[in-house]
Amino acid sequence: MDLPWQMPVALSGILFVLGLGGLLARRNLIFVLMCIEIMLNAAGLMFVAGGARWGQPDGQIMLVLLLNLAAAEIAVGLVLVLRIRGQLRTLDIDDATMLRD
Amino acid sequence: MNAVFLISAGLSVMTTLLAITRTNPVHGLLFMVLSLLSMAGVFFSLGAPFAAALEVIIYAGAIMVLFLFVVMMLSLDKSSEKRERSWMSGKIWLVPVALACVLATEFGYVVMHTGPSSEPAHVIDAQMVGASMLTTYLPAVELASMLLMAALFAAYHLGRVTEPVARNKGAP
Amino acid sequence: MDHWLSLVPALPLFSAALLGVAGGRMSERMAGAIGSISIGLAAIISCGILAQFLAAPPAQHLLAVSWWHWIDIDGFRASFGLYLDPLSLLMMVVVTVIGFLIHVFSSEYMAEEAGYSRYFAYLNLFVAAMLLLILADNMLVLFVGWEGVGVCSYLLVGFWYQDPANGVAARKSFIVTRIADTAMIIGLVIMALQLGTLHIQPALQQATTIWHVGGAMPSLVCALLLIGGLGKSAQLPFQAWLPDAMAGPTPVSALIHAATMVTAGVYLIVRTHVLFELAPVVMLSTACIGAATLLLASLAAIVQSDIKRVLAYSTISQIGYMFLAVGIGAWSAAMFHFLTHAVFKALLFLSAGAIASRLHHEQNMFRMGGLRREIPLAFWCFLIGSMSLAALPVISAGFFSKDMILGAVWQVPHAGQLLWLAGIICAIITSTYIFRAVFLVFFGPLKTEISGHYGLRMTVPLVLLAAGALGAGWLETPDYLGGATHLSAFLASAVGGVVAGSPGWAIIAAGMLAPLLGLAVAFALFKAGFWQRQSEVQPSVLRRFMAGGFGFDGLYNVTFVKPFFVLSAVLRDDPVDRLFDSLARVARQLHRSLRHTQTGQLRRYAGWIAAGSLATLAVMVFS
Numbered sequence: 001m002d003l004p005w006q007m008p009v010a011l012s013g014i015l016f017v018l019g020l021g022g023l024l025a026r027r028n029l030i031f032v033l034m035c036i037e038i039m040l041n042a043a044g045l046m047f048v049a050g051g052a053r054w055g056q057p058d059g060q061i062m063l064v065l066l067l068n069l070a071a072a073e074i075a076v077g078l079v080l081v082l083r084i085r086g087q088l089r090t091l092d093i094d095d096a097t098m099l100r101d
Numbered sequence: 102m103n104a105v106f107l108i109s110a111g112l113s114v115m116t117t118l119l120a121i122t123r124t125n126p127v128h129g130l131l132f133m134v135l136s137l138l139s140m141a142g143v144f145f146s147l148g149a150p151f152a153a154a155l156e157v158i159i160y161a162g163a164i165m166v167l168f169l170f171v172v173m174m175l176s177l178d179k180s181s182e183k184r185e186r187s188w189m190s191g192k193i194w195l196v197p198v199a200l201a202c203v204l205a206t207e208f209g210y211v212v213m214h215t216g217p218s219s220e221p222a223h224v225i226d227a228q229m230v231g232a233s234m235l236t237t238y239l240p241a242v243e244l245a246s247m248l249l250m251a252a253l254f255a256a257y258h259l260g261r262v263t264e265p266v267a268r269n270k271g272a273p
Numbered sequence: 274m275d276h277w278l279s280l281v282p283a284l285p286l287f288s289a290a291l292l293g294v295a296g297g298r299m300s301e302r303m304a305g306a307i308g309s310i311s312i313g314l315a316a317i318i319s320c321g322i323l324a325q326f327l328a329a330p331p332a333q334h335l336l337a338v339s340w341w342h343w344i345d346i347d348g349f350r351a352s353f354g355l356y357l358d359p360l361s362l363l364m365m366v367v368v369t370v371i372g373f374l375i376h377v378f379s380s381e382y383m384a385e386e387a388g389y390s391r392y393f394a395y396l397n398l399f400v401a402a403m404l405l406l407i408l409a410d411n412m413l414v415l416f417v418g419w420e421g422v423g424v425c426s427y428l429l430v431g432f433w434y435q436d437p438a439n440g441v442a443a444r445k446s447f448i449v450t451r452i453a454d455t456a457m458i459i460g461l462v463i464m465a466l467q468l469g470t471l472h473i474q475p476a477l478q479q480a481t482t483i484w485h486v487g488g489a490m491p492s493l494v495c496a497l498l499l500i501g502g503l504g505k506s507a508q509l510p511f512q513a514w515l516p517d518a519m520a521g522p523t524p525v526s527a528l529i530h531a532a533t534m535v536t537a538g539v540y541l542i543v544r545t546h547v548l549f550e551l552a553p554v555v556m557l558s559t560a561c562i563g564a565a566t567l568l569l570a571s572l573a574a575i576v577q578s579d580i581k582r583v584l585a586y587s588t589i590s591q592i593g594y595m596f597l598a599v600g601i602g603a604w605s606a607a608m609f610h611f612l613t614h615a616v617f618k619a620l621l622f623l624s625a626g627a628i629a630s631r632l633h634h635e636q637n638m639f640r641m642g643g644l645r646r647e648i649p650l651a652f653w654c655f656l657i658g659s660m661s662l663a664a665l666p667v668i669s670a671g672f673f674s675k676d677m678i679l680g681a682v683w684q685v686p687h688a689g690q691l692l693w694l695a696g697i698i699c700a701i702i703t704s705t706y707i708f709r710a711v712f713l714v715f716f717g718p719l720k721t722e723i724s725g726h727y728g729l730r731m732t733v734p735l736v737l738l739a740a741g742a743l744g745a746g747w748l749e750t751p752d753y754l755g756g757a758t759h760l761s762a763f764l765a766s767a768v769g770g771v772v773a774g775s776p777g778w779a780i781i782a783a784g785m786l787a788p789l790l791g792l793a794v795a796f797a798l799f800k801a802g803f804w805q806r807q808s809e810v811q812p813s814v815l816r817r818f819m820a821g822g823f824g825f826d827g828l829y830n831v832t833f834v835k836p837f838f839v840l841s842a843v844l845r846d847d848p849v850d851r852l853f854d855s856l857a858r859v860a861r862q863l864h865r866s867l868r869h870t871q872t873g874q875l876r877r878y879a880g881w882i883a884a885g886s887l888a889t890l891a892v893m894v895f896s
Contacts, residue, residue, distance in 0.1 A: 100873025
């Protein structure tokens with residue numbers, strides 16, 4: 001029970017960094033969404049670690065809200081994936097450049 | 102508990118790494134599920150059993166399955182996997198890895214230069230979480246429900262089956 | 274009587290509105306009838322009021338009608354109302370009666386012209402504005418009328434707007450008078466601030482109690498009002514617009530630029546004469562300006578070739594007589610000359626129009642000649658008008674009024690003799706130039722072919738005005754001719770007592786002989802063929818200088834118009850705006866460089882967001 005508090009924080013940081021790297025590197029829309037989930041999850045871990053560090057329930061409540069957010073985000077995100085696939089016939093986000101000037 | 106944490110943490114980092122480097126989305130998703138399950142172990146080891154349960158039920162159980170369904174609907178084949186591999190090779194990782202290293206340095210610096218822990222960890226169970234959530238955080242919960250409702254409408258609206266529109270002329 | 278009085282300006286206004294709205298759908302006959310009858314009714318009502326005024330004068334010889342409260346704020350009140358005293362009554366009768374005759378004349382003269390109903394709408398609007406100016410009970414209402422007649426003058430000078438030259442002339446007349454009006458409105462503001470009211474009679478009473486004779490404030494106010502009057506009445510240095518204003522139809526010149534509007538400056542001064550009596554310096558300069566104007570204008574008139582420009586310059590110089598008269602305080606003499614001038618100048622203009630209408634609108638006198646037998650009506654009318662303008666003794670109206678002015682001028686101490694000399698020289702020149710016109714137009718060989726005939730609507734106004742030009746002088750006669758004082762007695766309650774005294778036989782004789790001398794000169798030079806040769810030889814520099822109105826146009830071009838154009842050319846690019854434009858340019862430049870980052874590639878966006886967040890985080894962590 002004598003876990004140094006730095007450990008979960010470091011884990012959270014590693015996961016977030018991985019998620020960020022993947023987000024920037026991957027071109028497939030599915031993997032991009034997955035990386036977003038990883039980053040959200042890393043943030044959730046940080047909340048829980050913080051809650052555990054100070055012995056408060058607030059960290060877990062934040063995780064609940066975060067889950068909530070992730071669920072909402074992924075629902076819309078996945079529908080958009082379907083739409084983009086339907087309209088552009090690809091999942092390559094480098095091809096979806098209609099926002100260009 | 103330390104052992105649980107260390108095993109779970111190592112598993113989670115590894116599976117995450119694997120998840121983001123797969124060429125087949127289904128494989129990636131399965132590693133992602135593994136990553137989330139090990140994350141649940143991390144939560145458990147941190148004395149947050151309620152969070153661990155939610156992680157398993159909602160994240161690994163619901164959201165990832167949703168992902169899986171969508172990937173199935175996309176009906177990917179071997180050619181897409183090959184294309185995926187061609188995308189991943191080479192310098193596409195250069196900038197992301199550089200940025201990630203910078204971020205990792207910053208995290209490391211913060212972790213190293215902060216004072217040691219003083220309070221021992223103890224378990225926070227579902228009762229405490231629930232009591233706090235339905236009193237102090239009630240407005241936040243209400244807002245979260247609104248967010249879900251909005252997401253529901255958005256998904257319903259966007260998900261209607263429509264004729265495929267001709268590709269915009271502006272796109273190459 | 275109040276309601277009748279209100280009807281006088283209301284009738285022309287109503288018919289102007291009617292013609293303006295529905296005139297396009299009316300027949301010519303209908304439009305002409307509405308335009309003329311409304312003024313005719315106003316004239317009848319005016320004469321009725323005059324008759325009642327003479328038979329049973331109202332209390333204190335005045336009648337006030339307040340229509341509504343116009344401005345009512347703390348410390349300043351102005352109502353919209355009419356004020357009728359003998360002075361405004363005289364003006365009202367002259368304006369409506371002569372206006373009516375000119376309307377009737379116009380209804381035939383303008384026949385077959387495009388914009389017939391528009392013409393009558395403008396003309397009625399002019400009469401309404403002029404009546405408002407005359408009958409105003411406070412200076413603000415007067416100013417409304419004052420600007421109203423200015424607008425109508427602009428509209429009517431530019432009536433044939435297809436010709437750009439007419440538009441230029443209209444703008445010139447409008448802008449020059451507006452410049453003078455600026456001074457006037459400043460004067461009105463000072464009056465309002467100092468006297469607390471712009472109602473004419475209370476303001477004048479207030480002025481006599483708080484200001485003393487020769488004070489700075491009354492001099493300033495009077496000088497500013499005088500500038501306004503000079504502009505409207507085309508006196509020095511604003512005279513340049515009137516000759517160009519002849520671009521309008523001839524009846525318009527008769528009504529606006531001879532009989533009524535241009536005398537508004539005289540009326541303004543007489544109306545506020547109590548104020549001017551507090552400023553002797555301004556009075557003296559008024560007299561001097563009048564004398565200078567009448568000399569310059571009559572010299573310019575002698576070398577003109579266009580018959581209307583001769584009459585325009587003669588108008589300027591005759592108004593110069595009126596300014597001379599008001600400058601020496603001979604109020605009723607000025608009003609008398611206004612009356613006779615209105616009659617004979619309207620007659621002269623209408624005769625000129627009648628001549629031109631038979632000669633395919635020819636206005637150059639050198640191309641006329643020998644018309645005496647061909648169009649006797651126009652000849653006799655023009656001759657009577659000329660006699661009156663030249664002030665031939667006893668038989669013409671102009672003689673009595675001019676004689677009254679010159680007699681009064683002579684008796685002014687100090688400057689009187691000098692001013693009188695200017696007046697008498699001008700009398701000679703006036704007689705010369707108008708008989709030069711008579712001889713050139715009506716005598717000698719016939720040079721043009723004549724067409725058409727005169728209808729009743731042109732004949733009757735001419736005859737009536739001719740009768741007036743012969744007989745109107747007997748309202749006020751010098752002592753040796755009976756000493757009638759009908760007019761000055763009538764005006765006494767409004768403008769003070771009669772100028773008494775006789776200037777002496779030598780002066781009277783000089784006044785009688787001067788026009789005859791001028792006539793003799795004109796006749797001798799005509800016999801010698803001098804006038805006729807003017808058109809053939811190349812005009813000398815001096816003659817061109819005089820014909821161009823003594824170079825005032827050129828002077829104003831150099832001193833005002835050119836610098837103004839230069840300034841406007843500079844300001845067209847809006848130097849101040851450049852500053853703000855440069856801001857916009859910087860923004861646009863920034864936009865051009867920043868738009869390259871807008872690639873549409875989601876990963877790049879995410880990368881930039883990450884990089885930015887990392888930089889922020891680094892600042893927070895490492896600092």
